[in-house]
Amino acid sequence: MKLNPFYVPTCHPDETLTSFVSRVAAMASRSARDFCLDMGLNFHALRDGDPNEVGAFAELVGFDDGRFPGAILERTGDRSFKMNAEPLPRASLRRSTVRVCPHCIKADLECSADHEKVRPYGRWSWMIASVQTCAKHNTPLIVAATDDNPQMLHDFSLHLQPFAEEIDRHVAEARDRMPSDFETYVLSRIKGQPSKFWLSSLPAYAAARFCEIIGATKIHGAQVMAETLSEDEWCDAGQTGFEIAAHGPEGIRAHLNDMQRAFMETRHAWGPRQIYGRLYEWLAHETGDTAYDTLREIITEHAFNTLPMGPDDEIFGKRPTKRVLHSIHSAHLETGAHPKRLRKVLHAVGLIADEQIALSNERTLFRADDAKFYLDRIEESMSFKQARVYINAPRPVERTLLAAGLLKPWLEGGNGVLKDHSFAKRDLDEFLAALIGDALPVTEEEKILVPILRAVKMANCSTSEVVQLILDRRLGTIRMDPDLTGFLSVLVDPEEVKSLVRREDHGGYSLREVEQKLKTSTRVIKALIEYHHLDAEIAVNPINRCPQTIVKRDVLTAFMDRFETASSLARRSGSHLQTMMKRLDGLGVGPAFPKDQIPATFYELDRVRSADPDLIPTP
Structure with missing residues (x-):
């Protein structure tokens, strides 16, 4: 069966299927639902773009090849749709709110092609949440009706009648506003036009929403309350975010750096939620859409590289395999060292700049690799006296070894910042291991062997020379006294020492x-x-x-x-x-x-x- 052409108005290329169904129904003085029931059609299926139902309707109204020539929003899931093969989740659409351009409606009413009551039609672009400006008339879209009556849902002509009756007032009240580059970009994406922007690696809806959220944090701060923003503010946010994201990951990272700098001026405890604010909350808790994973990866990489995050810290379910940055606070938790001592030591070795001294422990950052040597040793530090006792060396052997560079402090004193040298247990253990090596206990037959200091006197050489011979493994015989430990336990052959320390004959x-x-x-x-x-x-x-x-x-x-x-x-x-x-x-x-x-x-x-x-x- 085909409908009488009298009841079929002109279909426009940018008209939505539900708008056209509503206009056909209006010609018959019926609601869209009642019309579909009369014609044996399922309006719900038409609203969801069901191909079979669309084909049946197209045949009814007499379209060639049984195809609808306008825009079809096709349901692909419980909360998902697509148009021109571009996915559009329900949150990216305004389906229950009838938004229109008053100038477009007035122009429709003045067109004589169709009956006056069905001349205005709904454009598909008015359903896109991120598009809030009419590009043809340079004016903001306004809400003509709220589609909350189940019997009137998606019935465009029925909803528009009260608005159309006061169209002159709405046109007079309309403001001027140029469409933003952001809105133009979103429309071009949904139309299927090619784009070289990095944003085009994301679905159009994801690119649009990301621009809006990141723009809102740029304009209103990291902790912006999304529900408090007006439509105009969201429009501004979309453009601002587009200007940031148009530069790709580098532009996004630059914005993240700005957010981090703004946080550094506060006194809040650090964390991704505090630093990235709404941007983080949205991606972490408000959407699990994998379309945003690229954005999550950029923020995750930024967090790992610019925040003191270690293997126990997490963002978007990921943990760093290696710490890049430390703060005084995180280093304190990791090493147990007192924050004041950490700050003093790291400042002394140049890892903390003068301008960082006034920052809080959480905001005083430094590279973890550069500080590893110091952090590994700070809690096992010993004074000069303690180091001498630990290696069991009589006074003043420790100073002799220090002067020769054989005993090395991990932190040098006497520099105006630190008064005394500091020695690390691990470094002293390495020194003793190298000194004693795999020496066996002395036997009764080896009584000719003597302690290092005795060999020094017999060979007329210095302590450091004998120690260096031992460390270089140039002595064939090295034993240890089992009754002693450390330096004093080492025994050597004095004659062998003499032969190796003898100077060149003067001739x-x-x-x-x-x-x-x-x-x-x-x-x-x-x-x-x-x-x-x-x-x-x-x-x-x-x-x-x-x-x-x-x-x-x-x-x-x-x-x-x-x-x-x-x-x-x-x-x-x-x-x-x-x-x-x-x-x-x-x-x-x-x-x-x-x-x-x-x-x-x-x-x-x-x-x-x-x-x-x-x-x-x-x-």
């Missing part, structure tokens, strides 16, 4: 050795050096590390090749000393050095050879 003769070589006295050697007849220098003894006067070997050899004592020359020539000296004196050969300088007689060998070749044969 000269000591004065005692020079005496023996020249077969003369200390007094004579000192005089030769004093009057610069024999060159000497100061060098370090390779055994006892003490400075000593030496004569280089080549210097002494050259001296002995040139000079010789009278007694040595007499013995070598087989002559009596006095006879030889008189003989040389008679030949005009006198002592090489003045008697008032050198208390011994030296002759220059070349002069002796020249004066008396028989006394010293020419080589």
Whole structure:
């Protein structure tokens, strides 16, 4: 059966199916429900866009191919619909409230194509909750009727009659407002037009609602009460949120940073709810829609990277696998260290800036990785005295080891902020483990082994040298005294130590050795050096590390090749000393050095050879 064309008004491309059904019914002076009952149709099924029912209605009104040429809102679930393949949950629609543009209604009434009572029609864009402005007439949509009577629900023409009767007043009262970029974007998405915005990775309804919520928090603060906002305020919020989200995740993160900075100026306890406010409450408790998971991930990542959240903290059901930031408060809970000491130590090592000193414990933030070394050690700290007792080292060994860099404080004192050094138990344990290693207890056959300090004296070296030999595992024999602990328990072979700490030979003769070589006295050697007849220098003894006067070997050899004592020359020539000296004196050969300088007689060998070749044969 087909309806008489008289009862079929013009169908507009942007008209909703329920609007057109209502207008057809109005032509027959029936309500939409009564008309459908008369025609054997199910208005409820038509309202939900049931394909079979829509096809039957299209055939009834005489549409070609049995297709409705306007806009169909098709139900896909209990609270979900779709239009042009774009999903639209019930919350994103205004179906029970008839919103219209008064200028559009007036223009419809002035069109002579249809009977006057059915000229106005409902546009699908008026049902979209986030669209509140007519783009054609640049005016806000207004509520023409509230569709709360079950018998009149979704009956557009029936609801609009009282409004249409006062259309001139409504037009005169209409305000001017340009449609926002946000509204234009939402409409284009539902029309199926392509978009390059990052927001387009979300369904249109999700992109729209997110813009509105994030914009509301931008304009009215994190703790905005959504139910207190007017339609105009929601319109402004949508545009503001769109401007933020149009920059993608970076724009959203920038807004989250602003929210965090605003929170830092308050005195509230920290937490995602306090910082992200309405945005967090909405995503965490008011909707479980997975379409918003991308947004949850952005906020979760931001929270993990900018808030002192650890493995025990949670947001949107997720916990960080690794802590990025600590606060004084979270570090106190984790380590048990007093907040004041934490603040003092972290400030001293530069992890807390000067401008953070006045912040509360919860708002004083620092990077967890940078602070790990200090937080691991702060509660096991020892003073210098306690550290010496712990490693069982006699005074002043601990200062010797500190000066050599073998015993290291985890926190250095004497810097104007911290008075004393602090040592960590774990660092001292590592030092002792390296010192003792896998040393076995000493046996009866190893009595030659001595404690470190005894070996130091026997080898004429420093404590730090022996300790370094042990740490470097250069000593083949290391034992421990089972009756002692720590530093004092370590036993070493002094002879092995001596061989390893001996300095490089200086390449000269000591004065005692020079005496023996020249077969003369200390007094004579000192005089030769004093009057610069024999060159000497100061060098370090390779055994006892003490400075000593030496004569280089080549210097002494050259001296002995040139000079010789009278007694040595007499013995070598087989002559009596006095006879030889008189003989040389008679030949005009006198002592090489003045008697008032050198208390011994030296002759220059070349002069002796020249004066008396028989006394010293020419080589």
